[in-house]
Amino acid sequence: MEKKNNQERQQLYTDKYFEKGHLLLKIRQFLISIVGWLAVIIPILITITSFWASFDNRIPHIWSYHEGIYEIKFIGILLIFLWIMTTIFSISMTLIQNRKRDRVVEQWPTFNPINQKKRKQTIDNFIDQRFGNQEFRENVKTYDVQPEQNLDTHQIQKLYAQNNLDEINKE
Template sequence: METDKQQKDKQQLYTDKFFESGHWLLKIRQVLIATIGWLAVIIPIVITVLAFWASFDPRVPHLWAYHEGIYEIKFIGIILIFAWVMTLIFAVSMTIIQNRKRDRIVEQWPTFNPINQKERKKTIDDFIDKRFGPKEFRENVRSYTVKPEQNLETHQIQELYAKKDLDDVD
């Protein structure tokens, strides 16, 4: 069970009055606006689909039957199908290319030198132990303040590897 101090220490990242108790006018207004927004999307789609469907099936009520509108719906459908086919061709071809590249390059040899890997780990562990204290201390301390002189330089780890000739990047 959390103590009062732990509850006070938690930071509320955001609030939303819609989900709080009360605020009924806000809830009614936002639900009304969301409903109107969805209707503004759904109604034109339903009308368009029904009109297109009615041009093929006389049992469907004719909301409008302008031949130009039906022609445009067919034209947009053809454009969308063409775009979908082009996207499918691109996605499949890029997948094939990347899989072949992975098979040729990545799986033939590792991207790092496995012989140097243990030595790199030992080198970085020694460096961190010397700079920040033993591992047991670092893992069990409750709070630790890094002194300004303990901050790492931009390329200090790379330079450490280069000095011990463990730099895999040539």
């Protein structure tokens, strides 16, 4: 039992940043992250300030190219249009899925629960015959499957059909 607990507690990864020491690594990674955030924030601030300055003369003009202002307006309109389309799609898909769930999923089960138990028992017996009992399969460390033990295509469906448990083909 103690061995099992040790395996559960085993750390599967290491990161020198969170270990004691490695001060230069921590400083270097901190500086790199600050530079990365500045590379994201500064262009956004410049763009917002420049766009705002085109409407308010009190704001300093970092750049005032008319093409740039036009592009920002175009992207803004495009993003608003895409947000509206995404909202319409999300709401309509939610309504469709809720309606489908109410009509199909929450009705009586779409499978025969009695046959489902028989199917489980049939497949359990088949697997026990083919690969050994469940206790053996769960406790063995390695198991080599012999070529004759491989499952044929549609073998499970054929097994269900032999036992009259094939609900799909019944009409």
